[in-house]
Amino acid sequence: LLLPERYRRDTALYASYLRALTLRFHGQDVASHDSFAALVDRAPLYAPAYSGLAHAYIYAISNGRTPPAEGYPLAEAAAQKALALDSSLASAYVAEGMIEMIWRWDVAKAGKMIDLAVELEPSDPEVHLLRANWFRWQEEADSSLAEARKTLALDPLNPGHNDRVARMLFYARRYAEAESVYRKSIRDYPAYDEPYRELADLYREMGRMRAAVQILRAGAKATADSGFQDGLPPEPSESEAAGLFTNWARQEIQDLRADKRAGKYAPADQFVMAFAVLRDTTETLRWLDSAVIQHNPKIQGLLVNPRLDFLRADARFLEWKAHLPWRVPPQP
Numbered sequence: 001l002l003l004p005e006r007y008r009r010d011t012a013l014y015a016s017y018l019r020a021l022t023l024r025f026h027g028q029d030v031a032s033h034d035s036f037a038a039l040v041d042r043a044p045l046y047a048p049a050y051s052g053l054a055h056a057y058i059y060a061i062s063n064g065r066t067p068p069a070e071g072y073p074l075a076e077a078a079a080q081k082a083l084a085l086d087s088s089l090a091s092a093y094v095a096e097g098m099i100e101m102i103w104r105w106d107v108a109k110a111g112k113m114i115d116l117a118v119e120l121e122p123s124d125p126e127v128h129l130l131r132a133n134w135f136r137w138q139e140e141a142d143s144s145l146a147e148a149r150k151t152l153a154l155d156p157l158n159p160g161h162n163d164r165v166a167r168m169l170f171y172a173r174r175y176a177e178a179e180s181v182y183r184k185s186i187r188d189y190p191a192y193d194e195p196y197r198e199l200a201d202l203y204r205e206m207g208r209m210r211a212a213v214q215i216l217r218a219g220a221k222a223t224a225d226s227g228f229q230d231g232l233p234p235e236p237s238e239s240e241a242a243g244l245f246t247n248w249a250r251q252e253i254q255d256l257r258a259d260k261r262a263g264k265y266a267p268a269d270q271f272v273m274a275f276a277v278l279r280d281t282t283e284t285l286r287w288l289d290s291a292v293i294q295h296n297p298k299i300q301g302l303l304v305n306p307r308l309d310f311l312r313a314d315a316r317f318l319e320w321k322a323h324l325p326w327r328v329p330p331q332p
Helices: 011-025 029-042 047-062 068-085 090-103 107-120 125-137 141-154 159-171 175-188 194-205 209-222 226-230 238-261 268-277 281-294 299-304 306-311 315-322
Strands: none
Touching: 011 029, 011 047, 029 047, 047 068, 047 090, 068 090, 090 107, 090 125, 107 125, 125 141, 125 159, 125 299, 141 159, 159 175, 159 194, 175 194, 194 209, 194 306, 209 226, 209 238, 238 268, 268 281, 268 299, 268 306, 281 299, 281 306, 281 315
């Protein structure tokens, strides 16, 4: 989206803003954060720089590089500064909505922020992306998918939006439709690695372990990741492929524990997904607890991810789910 004309008059500032935004859209989150931070320092009255910086902090949290307790207060400060300078910036309300939903567990207030962002910028894909996530928190799968499709319609050349539609279908257990969308994304953007990884996850949940390894090999070849490609067996049996994923999960747990011992941030959602591969109910539940304590941004995805289906009938899981902080009515 073009910024309002008042933010395009200084073409140098506008160019810096676009560069920082482009870096984020191309997955270079660290460089994007640094560019927005530099723009804030250079032009402290340029409101879009602050909203961009707020999103950069949130992406760093989502990608597991920054602990939520460290990143969300910084994101909130940047978003509030943006709104203090310009109360009509939809992207700042998007950031505030994410903060209310995940950091404060106030889903109702987050909804109001998102509605305001949609009213201000109805053609901004990001506001519909956040609304899709909000509907998922409300466990309204059809509405979430509709918003994800709207995001793709508004920005059809962004492969990430295509994959989000596929992910919503995957969460809804509409596997054939999800596979079709992932395959289209791979055809359209063969060097983009995310659909290969997510299609492999889909095949794993379908019990097609060999197909999962084969699509990972195809992704490694397409993205010129020769090291990873060489480590994959070319024609594994189903049992060999399943064993490969089990070994990776065990190695990831070891690496995450090593990070914790070294004082590094280890996102709880990564523990959850690894222990779920091993079908370790006790450890999966323990790390789900940690995800709540961390205010982990992936927690809602964990609740609907098919990989956790093995424990959904467990009484301990049902008890844990019933007491999630955004489900418990506030005390008068």
